Amino acid sequence: MVLQSIKGKSFGLIIGATLLLLFNFLSIILGYTNITIQTAIDAFTNFNSSNEHIIILDVRLPRALIATAVGVSLGVAGALLQALTRNPLASPDILGFNAGASFSIVVALMLFSVTSLQAITWIAFIGAAIAGFLVYFLGSIGRDGMTPIKMTLAGAAIAALFASLTQGLLVMDESALDQVLFWMSGSVQGRKLDILFAVLPYLVIGLIISLIISNKINILNLGDDVAKGLGQRIMIVKLIAGISVILLAGGSVAIAGPIGFIGIVVPHVVKWLVGNDYRWIIPYCAIVGGIFLLIADIGARYILMPEEVPVGIMTALVGTPFFIYIARKGGRKA
Amino acid sequence: MRKYKSIRAFRDQISFLIDRKAFKYHVLFFFFLGLVFLLSAGMGEQSFSPWKTFNILLGNGSNFESMVVESFRMPRILISILVGIGLAVAGAIMQAILRNPLASPDVTGITGGASVAVVLFLAIFSNESNALTVSVHWMPLAAFIGATIVAICLYLLSWKNGLSPFRLVLVGIGLWALTKALTNLFMILGPIHQAAQANVWITGSVYGANWSNVQILAPITVLLLLITLIMTRHLNIQELGEDIALGVGARIERQRLGLLILCTAFIGSAVAFAGGVGFVGLMAPHIARKLVGSSFGNLLPLSAMIGAILVLLADTIGRTVFLPIEVPAGVFTAVIGAPYFIYLLYRQRNA
Numbered sequence: 001m002v003l004q005s006i007k008g009k010s011f012g013l014i015i016g017a018t019l020l021l022l023f024n025f026l027s028i029i030l031g032y033t034n035i036t037i038q039t040a041i042d043a044f045t046n047f048n049s050s051n052e053h054i055i056i057l058d059v060r061l062p063r064a065l066i067a068t069a070v071g072v073s074l075g076v077a078g079a080l081l082q083a084l085t086r087n088p089l090a091s092p093d094i095l096g097f098n099a100g101a102s103f104s105i106v107v108a109l110m111l112f113s114v115t116s117l118q119a120i121t122w123i124a125f126i127g128a129a130i131a132g133f134l135v136y137f138l139g140s141i142g143r144d145g146m147t148p149i150k151m152t153l154a155g156a157a158i159a160a161l162f163a164s165l166t167q168g169l170l171v172m173d174e175s176a177l178d179q180v181l182f183w184m185s186g187s188v189q190g191r192k193l194d195i196l197f198a199v200l201p202y203l204v205i206g207l208i209i210s211l212i213i214s215n216k217i218n219i220l221n222l223g224d225d226v227a228k229g230l231g232q233r234i235m236i237v238k239l240i241a242g243i244s245v246i247l248l249a250g251g252s253v254a255i256a257g258p259i260g261f262i263g264i265v266v267p268h269v270v271k272w273l274v275g276n277d278y279r280w281i282i283p284y285c286a287i288v289g290g291i292f293l294l295i296a297d298i299g300a301r302y303i304l305m306p307e308e309v310p311v312g313i314m315t316a317l318v319g320t321p322f323f324i325y326i327a328r329k330g331g332r333k334a
Numbered sequence: 335m336r337k338y339k340s341i342r343a344f345r346d347q348i349s350f351l352i353d354r355k356a357f358k359y360h361v362l363f364f365f366f367l368g369l370v371f372l373l374s375a376g377m378g379e380q381s382f383s384p385w386k387t388f389n390i391l392l393g394n395g396s397n398f399e400s401m402v403v404e405s406f407r408m409p410r411i412l413i414s415i416l417v418g419i420g421l422a423v424a425g426a427i428m429q430a431i432l433r434n435p436l437a438s439p440d441v442t443g444i445t446g447g448a449s450v451a452v453v454l455f456l457a458i459f460s461n462e463s464n465a466l467t468v469s470v471h472w473m474p475l476a477a478f479i480g481a482t483i484v485a486i487c488l489y490l491l492s493w494k495n496g497l498s499p500f501r502l503v504l505v506g507i508g509l510w511a512l513t514k515a516l517t518n519l520f521m522i523l524g525p526i527h528q529a530a531q532a533n534v535w536i537t538g539s540v541y542g543a544n545w546s547n548v549q550i551l552a553p554i555t556v557l558l559l560l561i562t563l564i565m566t567r568h569l570n571i572q573e574l575g576e577d578i579a580l581g582v583g584a585r586i587e588r589q590r591l592g593l594l595i596l597c598t599a600f601i602g603s604a605v606a607f608a609g610g611v612g613f614v615g616l617m618a619p620h621i622a623r624k625l626v627g628s629s630f631g632n633l634l635p636l637s638a639m640i641g642a643i644l645v646l647l648a649d650t651i652g653r654t655v656f657l658p659i660e661v662p663a664g665v666f667t668a669v670i671g672a673p674y675f676i677y678l679l680y681r682q683r684n685a
Contacts (some may be wrong), residue, residue, distance in 0.1 A: 089504070138676060149500045150679065156441060156507050157675045164612070164668030168661060260511065309519060316515030320508050324491055327504035 002273050009280055012273065016287035020068065023294040027064035028056060031301050035060075066196050067188040067297045067311070068290040070252045071262060073203050075289020076210050077248040078263025079270070079281050080241050083217050085139070087148040088326050091263030092128075092249035095151065096158035098258035100131025101250050103162040106169055117198040121254045125202075128250035132242070134158050186257040186312025188297055199251045206247030207286065213240055214278040221278070259312045261319020262289055268326065356632040359625050363639045370643055371415075374650040375407050379657070405545075413543040413607055414649045414663070415642040416555045418614060420604035422641020423562060425615025426622070426634055427597040430569045431590055432502055436678060438616035439601050442488055442506030444481050445612070446513025448598075448605035451480025453520040471550055478602030484509055485598050538611030538664020540649050547607055554603045561596060562634060568593065569630040611648070611664045613671020614641050620678070644670075 003009045029035045035052055042048070043056040074092060081090040092098055104127025108114040114123065135158050139151035216237045219227045227234050252259070266289045267281065273288075274280040296314040303309050338351040369384070376387035380402050389395060390403050425438050439445045455476040488509055492502040568589040571579045579586045604611070618641035619633065626632040648666035655661075 094507075138679060141680060149504065152504060152507060153436065153679055154676070156510075157672055157679060160440075160612070160668060160675070161672030164665055164672060168665035168669065313515045313519050316511055317519075320512035320515070323508040323511070324505050327501060327508060328491065328494060 003275075009274055013283060013287070016284065016291070020287050020290050020294075023291055023298070024064045024068060027067065027294050027298055028060040030298055031060065032306055062191060062193045062196065063188055063297070064294065065193070066191055066255055067293045069196060069200065069203055070188060070256045070259065071290040071293030072286040073206065073248040073252045073289070074259065074262040075266035075270075075285040075287075075292070076207060076282055077245045077252070078289075079267040079278070079285040080210055080217070080245050080248075081263065082267050083221055083278065084238060084241050084245070085136075085146060085148075085151055087146075087151050088268070088329075089148055089152050089264065089323065091261065092245070092252075093159070093258060093260035094264065094323075095135045095155040096131040096162065097128040097246075097249040098253050098260065099159040099162035099166075100134075101125075101128040101253035102258055103127055103166045104130070105254070106166050110169055117195060121199050121202065121251065124254035125246055125250035128253065129246045131158055131162060132246060132249075186259045187308075187310040188256050188259075188293070189308060189311075191255065195255050199255050202247045203251045206244040206251065209240060209244040210248075210282050213237060213244075214282045217241065217278040218276075221276070257312070259293070259315055261315045261323065262292055264326075265315075265319050265322050266292055268322070353626070353629075353632055356626040356636070359636060360632075360639070363636060363643070367415075367639050367643050367646075370646050370650070371411060374411050374414075374646055375403050377650060377654045378402070378407065409545050409548050410540050410543045410649065411646060412548045413540045413551060414646040416548070416551045417540065417604045417608040417611060418618070418642035418645030419559070419638040420555055420600040420641075421611060421614040421645070422618035422622075422637045423559070423634060424597045424600035424604070425641075426619035426630070426637045427562070427569065427593050427600075428615065429619055430573045430630065431593055431597070433573060433575065434503065435620065436503060436616075436675070437506070438613065439481075439597070440610065440612045440615065441503065441510060441675075442484075443509030443513050444484050444488070444598060444601055445605055445610050445615075446510050446517065447484025448477040448481040448602050449610050450513050450516045450520065451476045451478075451483075451602075452606055452609075453517050454480075457520050474550065474554060474603045474606040476602075477606040478599055481598040481602045481605070482595065484513065485594055489594070538609045538667065539652075539660075539662035540608045540645075541653075541660060541662070543607065551603060551607050555600075558596065558599055558603070559638075565589075565593060565596065566630045566634060569634075573628060573630075608645075609662075609664065611645055612668040613675065614644050614667055616678075617667075617671055617674050618644060620674075 003012050025040070029037060029040050033052065033055055035056060039052050040056055043053040047053055047057070077097075078091045081092065081095065082088060084090075085095075101124040104123045105120060108120060108123040114120060135151065135154045136146075138154035138158070140146040142150065216232065219230055219232050220234060220237055220241075222230075224234055227237075249263075266285050270281050270284040270288055274284055293311065293315070296318065297311045300309045300311045300314045303314075337355065338353055339357075340351050372384040372387050375391070376382040376384055380399075382390065382399065382403070386395075387403060390399050393400070395403070421439070428437055428439055428442070428444075429435055452473060455473055459472075488502065488506055491509075492505045494501065568584065571582060571584045572586065572589065572593065574582075576586060601615075619637040621640050622633050622637035626636055644667060645663055648663035652661040652663050652666055
């Protein structure tokens with residue numbers, strides 16, 4: 001680890017938070033319509049309904065905030081999942097959470113014409129929970145219990161299953177495609193703040209739970225037997241951690257659609273920074289996750305200017321080499 | 335020798351053994367394929383009974399009937415069959431090289447590589463009016479190159495003091511995700527209407543197949559099948575494992591490379607015309623192996639037929655059951671294939 005002392009870690013956290021704010025600001029001013037810093041500040045202090053001010057308040061600001069919220073949630077969800085499954089390759093997308101949530105949203109929109117944002121959020125949670133449970137179950141059957149390879153394969157299979165079901169539904173009803181494509185594309189662009197506010201409470205609850213149970217996760221990380229020996233009720237801890245993963249991952253899908261690889265990259269970077277103490281890992285994952293997605297989103301605006309690349313593609317391009325690197329390292333616990 | 339029947343010809347210059355059980359299955363599945371073929375040719379908005387279809391094919395139908403069957407449905411059916419054969423044989427070869435029943439061309443990203451290449455090909459060689467500026471004959475080559483690049487990456491990236499099947503699968507899943515992202519990226523680069531087309535194609539569909547496609551794909555498939563026939567004995571040796579293969583004097587690295595290229599050639603040609611029809615390369619060899627065992631002389635033809643039946647059935651259901659909409663064949667194969675994959679995973683839980 002890079003940061004050894006508590007002082008260093010606290011200092012790092014402050015720097016991280018500052019960077020997060022800075023990138024939020026950059027996300028507001030950078031893009032196809034370049035905006036000066038002064039205009040950006042003016043838009044908040046004295047709004048004059050000029051084009052630029054409208055862009056800032058209606059497009060750029062929601063986009064930056066949503067990227068932050070989603071990045072934070074996915075980073076923390078990844079850290080929790082890697083601890084829960086003892087699998088360095090675990091992340092919400094690899095384990096099928098995203099595919100499950102997307103499928104349930106498509107079903108809800110197309111078959112039951114659900115429109116309320118609250119309902120969609122809950123449906124995303126249920127979908128994520130079902131997929132996660134299936135993968136967990138499939139990955140842990142057998143004599144040698146839960147192994148990273150079984151977990152990853154089960155996740156890939158479940159993800160492929162849900163993805164093909166989603167595809168099938170979309171082909172059958174093309175009129176619904178427009179409505180659903182919004183969720184399917186995996187992007188933080190073009191979403192309104194209403195969506196964020198509908199989901200934000202759940203994300204915050206998930207985040208707070210994760211912070212509270214972080215010291216329990218440290219004990220759990222020693223192995224089930226040791227944790228039991230130390231008097232921990234491991235089933236309850238695992239259940240609570242699982243619920244917060246579902247809140248965080250399901251919530252992110254409900255806002256931004258499936259965005260991959262953040263949950264896998266961020267925890268590894270953070271462990272390299274602060275070591276294996278989850279009381280530090282969780283807050284660091286939150287901040288690094290937010291920064292990572294903001295950078296990816298800003299990059300997505302510039303790669304094919306004037307067209308935009310969905311940010312999910314950006315994170316996949318960065319994340320895959322990382323995934324392969326970890327897989328090569330042996331798939332052991334990192 | 336009751337299990338086998340020996341056949342000798344030309345004063346014993348040519349002689350071989352036929353496994354009676356395998357032979358029975360071959361005949362059975364051949365008739366099954368024929369039946370599905372007739373049913374598929376007869377079904378659609380204009381329905382004919384299988385017997386009637388048979389007569390139409392013999393030339394005893396009205397002009398209209400023979401036009402429906404021969405010009406509209408036949409190319410599509412033939413492409414389905416050829417694609418099914420290609421994917422299934424590729425899957426069987428892959429399982430022999432990697433000695434892992436879970437390794438299929440889709441999960442390891444090789445199909446994805448072919449998809450990226452095709453989307454890129456369409457994006458580069460299309461003009462404003464969405465027409466190709468070069469001959470469509472080059473598309474299988476592009477798909478083949480894409481598949482080969484991914485296969486080589488897979489091989490190199492999983493190499494670390496030898497090749498562990500598990501590492502191969504993990505790296506393969508990573509490459510799979512990467513190819514998906516790249517495909518999406520190039521779809522955005524291309525014209526929009528083309529992207530909508532490409533989306534159906536990526537799910538795996540033989541929609542829009544015509545006779546000129548058949549004319550390209552059929553010779554390629556036949557040629558590749560002939561090569562496979564010659565390579566069959568290498569396949570059997572590969573499956574024994576590295577040590578034994580070396581022990582019996584096989585040049586395994588060279589053979590493995592040859593087989594891998596053969597595999598990517600099959601996938602490239604199939605993907606070029608039907609997109610990512612998933613999980614056929616996983617299921618067909620497996621079902622065949624259950625029925626006739628692991629000797630590739632029996633396994634390859636049977637998996638080819640099963641693959642053809644799977645794709646043809648999926649396409650027939652997709653274009654008839656949900657009329658007026660067409661569901662791409664890939665949706666069906668994935669809906670059956672993914673649970674099958676899970677079942678295999680469950681079976682292997684103690685491996």
